[in-house]
Amino acid sequence: MDTRISRRALLKSGGVLVVSLGLGRLGERVVRAQPAPADAALGKTVAADAVDGFLAIHPDGAVTLFSGKVDLGTGVRAGLRQMVAEELDVPIARIRMVEGDTALTPDQGSTAGSYTIARGGVTIRQAAATARGALLRLAAERLGRAATDLEVVDGVARVKGGGPALSYGDLIGGQRFDLPIDPKAPRKKPADYRIVGRPVPRPDLPAKVTGQHLYVHDFVLPNMLHGRVIRPPAIGATLLSVDERSVSAIPGVVQIVRIKNFLAVAAEREWNAVRAARALRASWSTGSGLPDRAALFDTVRAGAVVRDQTIAKHGDVTAALAGSGRLLAATYQWPIQTHGSMGPSCAVAEVTADRATIWTASQATHRFQSAFARMLGLPKEKVRLIYLDGAGCYGMNGHEDAAADAALMSKALGRPVRVQWSRQDEHGWDPKGPPQLLDLRAALDAQGEIVAWQAQAWLPANTAGLPHIPLLAPEAAGIDQSIGQASGMIQQNTDPPYRIPNVEAVVHWLRDTPLRPSNIRAPGKIANTFATESFFDEVAAAAGQDPLAFRLRYLADPRGIEVLQRTAARLGWTPRPSPQRADPKGSVLRGQGIAYVHYKHDEAYVAMGMEVEVERGSGRVRVRRVVCAHDCGLIINPDGLRSQIEGCIIQTLSRALLEEVTFDRSRVTSVDWASYPILKFPDVPVIEIELIDRPDEPPVGAGEPASAPVAAALANAIFDATGARLRTVPFRPNRVKAALEARRA
Numbered sequence: 028m029d030t031r032i033s034r035r036a037l038l039k040s041g042g043v044l045v046v047s048l049g050l051g052r053l054g055e056r057v058v059r060a061q062p063a064p065a066d067a068a069l070g071k072t073v074a075a076d077a078v079d080g081f082l083a084i085h086p087d088g089a090v091t092l093f094s095g096k097v098d099l100g101t102g103v104r105a106g107l108r109q110m111v112a113e114e115l116d117v118p119i120a121r122i123r124m125v126e127g128d129t130a131l132t133p134d135q136g137s138t139a140g141s142y143t144i145a146r147g148g149v150t151i152r153q154a155a156a157t158a159r160g161a162l163l164r165l166a167a168e169r170l171g172r173a174a175t176d177l178e179v180v181d182g183v184a185r186v187k188g189g190g191p192a193l194s195y196g197d198l199i200g201g202q203r204f205d206l207p208i209d210p211k212a213p214r215k216k217p218a219d220y221r222i223v224g225r226p227v228p229r230p231d232l233p234a235k236v237t238g239q240h241l242y243v244h245d246f247v248l249p250n251m252l253h254g255r256v257i258r259p260p261a262i263g264a265t266l267l268s269v270d271e272r273s274v275s276a277i278p279g280v281v282q283i284v285r286i287k288n289f290l291a292v293a294a295e296r297e298w299n300a301v302r303a304a305r306a307l308r309a310s311w312s313t314g315s316g317l318p319d320r321a322a323l324f325d326t327v328r329a330g331a332v333v334r335d336q337t338i339a340k341h342g343d344v345t346a347a348l349a350g351s352g353r354l355l356a357a358t359y360q361w362p363i364q365t366h367g368s369m370g371p372s373c374a375v376a377e378v379t380a381d382r383a384t385i386w387t388a389s390q391a392t393h394r395f396q397s398a399f400a401r402m403l404g405l406p407k408e409k410v411r412l413i414y415l416d417g418a419g420c421y422g423m424n425g426h427e428d429a430a431a432d433a434a435l436m437s438k439a440l441g442r443p444v445r446v447q448w449s450r451q452d453e454h455g456w457d458p459k460g461p462p463q464l465l466d467l468r469a470a471l472d473a474q475g476e477i478v479a480w481q482a483q484a485w486l487p488a489n490t491a492g493l494p495h496i497p498l499l500a501p502e503a504a505g506i507d508q509s510i511g512q513a514s515g516m517i518q519q520n521t522d523p524p525y526r527i528p529n530v531e532a533v534v535h536w537l538r539d540t541p542l543r544p545s546n547i548r549a550p551g552k553i554a555n556t557f558a559t560e561s562f563f564d565e566v567a568a569a570a571g572q573d574p575l576a577f578r579l580r581y582l583a584d585p586r587g588i589e590v591l592q593r594t595a596a597r598l599g600w601t602p603r604p605s606p607q608r609a610d611p612k613g614s615v616l617r618g619q620g621i622a623y624v625h626y627k628h629d630e631a632y633v634a635m636g637m638e639v640e641v642e643r644g645s646g647r648v649r650v651r652r653v654v655c656a657h658d659c660g661l662i663i664n665p666d667g668l669r670s671q672i673e674g675c676i677i678q679t680l681s682r683a684l685l686e687e688v689t690f691d692r693s694r695v696t697s698v699d700w701a702s703y704p705i706l707k708f709p710d711v712p713v714i715e716i717e718l719i720d721r722p723d724e725p726p727v728g729a730g731e732p733a734s735a736p737v738a739a740a741l742a743n744a745i746f747d748a749t750g751a752r753l754r755t756v757p758f759r760p761n762r763v764k765a766a767l768e769a770r771r772a
Contacts, residue, residue, distance in 0.1 A: 127414025261314025388417025517551025618748025
């Protein structure tokens with residue numbers, strides 16, 4: 028692709044850029060709150076194949092990065108800046124960033140799947156490489172030198188060894204590139220990196236720790252109302268009647284909004300909206316009914332199957348199982364879990380007759396643009412979603428639902444509306460990570476070698492694309508959403524990463540799941556790896572083999588071998604079969620466990636080792652130490668990567684030890700931190716991380732992979748300590764104690 032441009036052509040094609048810098052935090056607010064009509068006049072493209080879609084250079088040499096991917100608290104604001112700064116040779120401090128604004132940023136898909144750096148960042152980096160090449164050619168023309176005679180230092184193109192120089196601001200400040208992204212534009216070689224691969228502090232932390240950061244909860248518009256939605260007492264209930272007089276004594280209540288089964292109150296002040304929502308008397312029908320939670324996995328197994336999908340198949344599993352000397356079988360169960368976001372969801376919407384602007388913490392602003400346009404009866408181009416930070420989610424929690432609440436209310440009332448959920452709303456009504464059920468079978472020959480492996484999984488069916496998750500507000504209001512389910516690629520890693528001659532993995536896709544599903548962190552892969560790696564330990568124990576050596580015997584990938592070996596070395600692994608011989612009179616049992624995943628079979632390599640203590644009398648599990656070796660290719664920001672891995676480990680330990688949604692036949696009952704406990708600070712173990720940097724490999728992301736082997740490593744360590752195999756999460760003390768007692772019986 029020929030991307031040469033002349034100075035004259037470049038200047039003739041110029042236009043005014045959208046963002047002006049130098050205003051600090053106030054400037055960011057102005058950019059985010061800029062009215063949509065101005066965008067077209069200012070000429071900002073959002074084309075995902077154009078340099079101008081992602082980058083703007085200002086007269087003072089500052090750079091604005093427009094990213095369709097957003098920072099959900101993962102620290103990618105630093106990493107993406109590093110990638111741009113490296114290719115453009117500009118200081119990171121000169122780079123500002125606009126995220127997830129459908130009017131200003133290209134559609135790069137939702138922020139999910141550990142793809143922000145791996146896909147979004149790589150595209151942005153290529154845009155920066157294209158821009159740098161164009162700027163060097165322009166500088167060469169103006170300086171009368173060959174481009175190869177020039178170098179760039181801190182955004183200034185100069186003759187090597189000294190001489191005339193031109194800054195990027197001098198060359199193109201305030202003008203457009205009008206260039207497509209050149210996929211062949213040369214990027215820097217790893218040996219020349221000065222910024223990528225080095226620790227860089229997160230730019231958002233100073234304002235966050237001083238309470239000055241702008242969250243969506245803080246966002247205020249003139250003439251804004253506060254809204255609260257009244258949910259039915261039972262899932263599937265319909266609204267029969269409303270007594271509006273029941274809130275007449277509460278001051279400042281502007282209006283009750285009722286659209287079929289959607290019921291909400293709006294007030295001038297937030298507390299009055301809360302009071303009105305609590306006081307409003309409404310009559311509802313009975314709900315549609317939920318299954319018996321005690322028999323949840325029986326319900327899953329008996330569910331209507333819409334189709335079967337073979338995930339992996341090679342060799343002849345049926346024959347190998349029939350002809351083997353020893354068969355092993357086990358069933359693993361993963362419960363329904365909520366996101367448990369520390370702050371309830373919030374959104375602000377301003378909807379008029381011909382357009383809508385919605386401020387939301389959604390991780391998929393571009394994807395939901397169409398969904399909100401359909402809900403509001405507006406053309407897609409008239410609906411603008413603007414990302415603002417909210418509580419962490421790691422998958423779709425209540426952010427999009429709160430935004431739909433606010434949008435529907437704003438349309439009905441003709442004023443901007445802010446909706447904030449309560450803790451009971453968040454735990455009770457956010458979409459959940461669905462239950463997963465896996466049956467595994469393996470066959471050993473007379474020499475103790477694995478000759479066959481079979482996996483069957485029962486999972487809720489998915490439809491492509493996040494916009495099709497039924498949002499609560501339009502569903503209640505009777506607005507068509509093309510309803511479907513999207514809980515993520517939960518079938519991945521159902522099959523083992525090891526060389527086994529006969530393997531079959533099948534998913535039975537179910538029509539329904541008890542509660543509205545969601546893509547919760549590392550969707551599906553945690554449960555699948557929990558089953559696969561736990562069962563691999565079971566097979567190793569049956570063969571009388573050391574769990575680490577047994578894994579290495581069936582691995583061929585050198586990167587997988589390395590993460591396992593590094594984890595074992597740092598953990599101080601002692602080769603031996605598991606379980607170890609415990610003191611029969613000891614009150615505290617100790618053990619080590621290890622697990623491995625090649626995430627999605629084509630991304631990061633992670634090995635996890637754990638040291639645990641189990642109280643024999645109470646069944647309480649204490650994780651004392653966690654060691655993780657992590658290989659995600661090129662490391663952009665090692666500090667950010669460590670934080671991501673630590674977050675994966677801590678959050679998944681919480682999910683494995685404590686977290687389970689409870690419900691009765693009508694609704695969710697685990698609606699606070701007492702009924703849905705999470706890991707507390709005193710229970711956070713020592714975490715040691717081995718980072719393996721591979722500068723010549725592409726970055727493959729780190730927001731999810733380290734989550735996948737956590738539960739398996741934990742279960743394997745408990746087995747090593749106690750000889751009791753836990754196959755159902757969470758490992759609460761009562762469940763562990765029951766397993767210990769069953770083993771002694």
